[in-house]
Amino acid sequence: MHIENVTQIVQKYRQAPWRAQRQWIGLFLLGLVGVAMVAGIYVNITTRADLAGRDIQIVNDEILTHQQENADYDTQLASLTSTDSMMKRAEAIGFQPVTPDEMTYVVVPGYQPKGPINMSSAPQLSSAPLILPAYTESLFDWFANQIDATPPSGGQP
Amino acid sequence: MNNAFGWRYLTVAALLGVVGLGVLVQVVHLQTSPEAQRITADNEFYNFTWKTYYPARGDIYDRNGNLLAGNKTVYEVGVDLHTTFDANTVALAAQMYLGLDYASAYKMITQPDAGVVYVVLKDFVPADKAEALMAFQKSVQNDPTGHNLAALAFKPHLERSYPEGSLAANLLGFVLQDGRGYYGVEEKYNNILAGVPQTLLVPTNPNQAASLPDIPPGANLILTIDRDLQAYIEQLLDKSVQDSGAASGTIIVMNPRNGEIMAMATTPRMDLNDTTQYATLFPGSTPYDRAISQAFEPGSVLKILTMAGALDSKTVTPDTTFLDTGVFNYGGATIHNWNDGAWGLQDMTGCLANSLNVCLAWVSTTMGNDPFYSYMKRFGLGHLTGIDLAGEVPGRLKLPGDGDWYPVDLATNAFGQGVAITPIQLVMAASAIANGGKMVYPHILYAIVQDGKQHNLSPQIVGTPISADTANTLNNMLAVALETEGSRGLVTGYRISGKTGTAEIPSPTGGYDSTQTNASFIGWGPTDNPQFMVYVWLERPTSSIWGSLVAAPVFKQVVQKYVVLEGIPPDSIRLQQSNGH
Numbered sequence: 001m002h003i004e005n006v007t008q009i010v011q012k013y014r015q016a017p018w019r020a021q022r023q024w025i026g027l028f029l030l031g032l033v034g035v036a037m038v039a040g041i042y043v044n045i046t047t048r049a050d051l052a053g054r055d056i057q058i059v060n061d062e063i064l065t066h067q068q069e070n071a072d073y074d075t076q077l078a079s080l081t082s083t084d085s086m087m088k089r090a091e092a093i094g095f096q097p098v099t100p101d102e103m104t105y106v107v108v109p110g111y112q113p114k115g116p117i118n119m120s121s122a123p124q125l126s127s128a129p130l131i132l133p134a135y136t137e138s139l140f141d142w143f144a145n146q147i148d149a150t151p152p153s154g155g156q157p
Numbered sequence: 158m159n160n161a162f163g164w165r166y167l168t169v170a171a172l173l174g175v176v177g178l179g180v181l182v183q184v185v186h187l188q189t190s191p192e193a194q195r196i197t198a199d200n201e202f203y204n205f206t207w208k209t210y211y212p213a214r215g216d217i218y219d220r221n222g223n224l225l226a227g228n229k230t231v232y233e234v235g236v237d238l239h240t241t242f243d244a245n246t247v248a249l250a251a252q253m254y255l256g257l258d259y260a261s262a263y264k265m266i267t268q269p270d271a272g273v274v275y276v277v278l279k280d281f282v283p284a285d286k287a288e289a290l291m292a293f294q295k296s297v298q299n300d301p302t303g304h305n306l307a308a309l310a311f312k313p314h315l316e317r318s319y320p321e322g323s324l325a326a327n328l329l330g331f332v333l334q335d336g337r338g339y340y341g342v343e344e345k346y347n348n349i350l351a352g353v354p355q356t357l358l359v360p361t362n363p364n365q366a367a368s369l370p371d372i373p374p375g376a377n378l379i380l381t382i383d384r385d386l387q388a389y390i391e392q393l394l395d396k397s398v399q400d401s402g403a404a405s406g407t408i409i410v411m412n413p414r415n416g417e418i419m420a421m422a423t424t425p426r427m428d429l430n431d432t433t434q435y436a437t438l439f440p441g442s443t444p445y446d447r448a449i450s451q452a453f454e455p456g457s458v459l460k461i462l463t464m465a466g467a468l469d470s471k472t473v474t475p476d477t478t479f480l481d482t483g484v485f486n487y488g489g490a491t492i493h494n495w496n497d498g499a500w501g502l503q504d505m506t507g508c509l510a511n512s513l514n515v516c517l518a519w520v521s522t523t524m525g526n527d528p529f530y531s532y533m534k535r536f537g538l539g540h541l542t543g544i545d546l547a548g549e550v551p552g553r554l555k556l557p558g559d560g561d562w563y564p565v566d567l568a569t570n571a572f573g574q575g576v577a578i579t580p581i582q583l584v585m586a587a588s589a590i591a592n593g594g595k596m597v598y599p600h601i602l603y604a605i606v607q608d609g610k611q612h613n614l615s616p617q618i619v620g621t622p623i624s625a626d627t628a629n630t631l632n633n634m635l636a637v638a639l640e641t642e643g644s645r646g647l648v649t650g651y652r653i654s655g656k657t658g659t660a661e662i663p664s665p666t667g668g669y670d671s672t673q674t675n676a677s678f679i680g681w682g683p684t685d686n687p688q689f690m691v692y693v694w695l696e697r698p699t700s701s702i703w704g705s706l707v708a709a710p711v712f713k714q715v716v717q718k719y720v721v722l723e724g725i726p727p728d729s730i731r732l733q734q735s736n737g738h
Binding site: 065067068069071072074075076077078079081082083084087097098099100103105107113116117118119120121 | 213216218220221222223224227228229230284313314315318320321322324377379381384385388603604606609610611648649650717720721724726727730733734
């Protein structure tokens with residue numbers, strides 16, 4: 001009698017089979033959603049990385065193109081200001097070459113005659129890589145770098 | 158009922174499970190099988206491509222920063238055989254815009270070699286032509302009949318370009334399509350200008366994109382020449398060659414203090430943007446730059462070196478006298494003066510002023526073989542000057558002991574016969590006289606610019622063949638000689654030292670042809686503080702054979718231009734300035 005009562009009580013409070021199935025299905029779906037989210041994030045990140053990489057390739061090509069264009073423009077400019085063309089332009093607006101007889105020399109104290117050109121330019125950009133490590137390193141690399149960069153505890157005061 | 162369907166459900170579930178498991182096993186198998194590894198390896202191969210980066214060739218500037226040699230964009234036009242295209246249309250476009258033969262273009266793209274996926278139709282296509290073809294390609298891209306040019310590919314790259322055309326052509330040299338420099342600066346400094354091409358494995362996979370490799374471009378060069386002076390002396394040289402009826406001409410302008418070549422012109426010159434002229438303008442053994450590549454008997458201008466040696470060895474002094482009878486017998490030969498005349502009693506300045514062969518032959522023979530040739534060698538005769546231009550030749554100084562040297566050579570060498578030198582050798586040797594005995598290294602490179610830094614080259618002294626006293630004495634003698642002679646090379650306001658040269662040209666059959674000469678003049682100034690040295694050489698002039706008549710006036714015009722361009726005031730003003738400060 002006593003055992004029967006216990007069995008009845010257990011049966012009363014036992015999950016209905018359909019409820020247990022739903023729980024399992026729910027858990028499975030939850031896992032599936034989790035996997036899908038991770039996969040989605042992975043696809044998203046990978047796609048963005050690929051797009052950034054493609055942009056870098058395009059920019060690299062543009063850099064080369066611009067370098068070539070700059071060289072081309074320099075040469076075109078030099079052609080436009082060549083001796084021959086400058087002489088023609090000067091003559092066209094009424095100038096003529098000066099002769100020694102027409103020169104007047106004036107003594108200017110401290111004057112230093114112009115020397116050859118100095119083409120030294122401003123300091124160059126550093127040769128550090130143009131692509132930041134964030135675009136190339138893996139998550140593992142990032143963790144490793146962070147750990148390496150973390151100062152040891154108990155350091156100097 | 159439930160039990161009846163239960164085993165069926167279990168069976169279906171088991172089957173699905175087995176299938177699912179099979180799929181998983183197969184997925185793992187595909188990822189780990191040897192074939193998978195091979196495919197992965199192949200994929201790695203296609204993820205990268207070998208690409209050669211050619212650094213832009215360095216620019217060349219004159220001393221004032223004017224561009225003499227730069228680069229311009231040209232195109233390689235090719236056909237991507239992977240793309241569907243109409244061969245007729247492509248071949249026709251190649252004929253119309255690239256000047257190719259239709260049949261050969263058609264054959265190139267319809268019968269490519271096995272495995273070829275890209276065919277180059279033409280390289281080094283000028284930008285205007287390539288852009289016209291691009292515009293045509295765009296205009297037919299939507300042709301409903303399919304006659305489009307989508308398969309055409311355009312790859313821009315750089316080609317050498319010379320904005321000044323033929324200016325300084327002989328000293329610049331040129332670059333052919335192989336990217337290598339020929340002659341002049343382009344050849345001498347080819348390695349510095351060209352930089353170092355690098356072939357790298359470049360990722361094509363955007364997921365592995367990398368930044369551009371750090372390939373330094375070729376260094377830029379700054380030359381010592383002044384573009385405006387160069388243009389002027391070229392113009393003057395062409396006119397002088399034409400007026401005098403000369404076969405060719407050469408002018409060198411150098412700073413005797415530091416050896417900087419301020420201008421150097423020879424004939425012929427070609428437009429450096431059209432190297433096809435080369436074969437026509439320089440047939441056979443025609444030297445590309447006579448200033449450094451053509452040795453000839455210089456004649457009387459060499460007397461300055463003979464006199465320098467004689468003064469320095471104390472064989473003579475300026476006051477030493479010589480009785481010129483018009484004839485000097487030595488080594489079995491009889492030497493005469495340029496006019497076959499006898500000039501009587503002369504001092505050494507008179508010998509130079511009247512350019513007396515007899516006197517100078519006496520001087521050299523009085524010196525003797527060893528001292529005379531020792532001085533000639535110290536002046537660099539028979540050796541390369543080392544000027545930084547490709548194609549220099551050493552000339553020839555026969556020495557006692559050589560199979561073709563005869564005793565008479567000692568006498569004739571004294572006035573520039575029987576010895577072959579280049580114009581640049583004479584200029585370098587004469588710099589010792591103008592520069593207090595110090596002979597300077599003639600050079601064309603002023604500085605190298607790389608990584609934004611300019612490295613200036615220091616002047617070099619290559620020797621001290623004579624003492625400062627000798628140099629100053631001879632310097633003054635040569636000024637007096639010109640003034641005594643009333644030379645056409647004298648320039649109002651500036652005291653000039655110099656010497657004419659009229660050298661008969663050796664005949665191929667032996668002896669000398671007195672109707673054909675090398676007319677020349679070398680001079681420098683201001684005498685008390687030389688800042689320029691000019692050498693003019695006209696080969697076989699017909700209007701007059703005399704250097705004093707055809708070469709000296711050219712020297713004068715060069716100096717008149719030089720002092721204006723470089724701002725060198727007349728001696729009176731300059732000395733006034735020096736005294737005032």
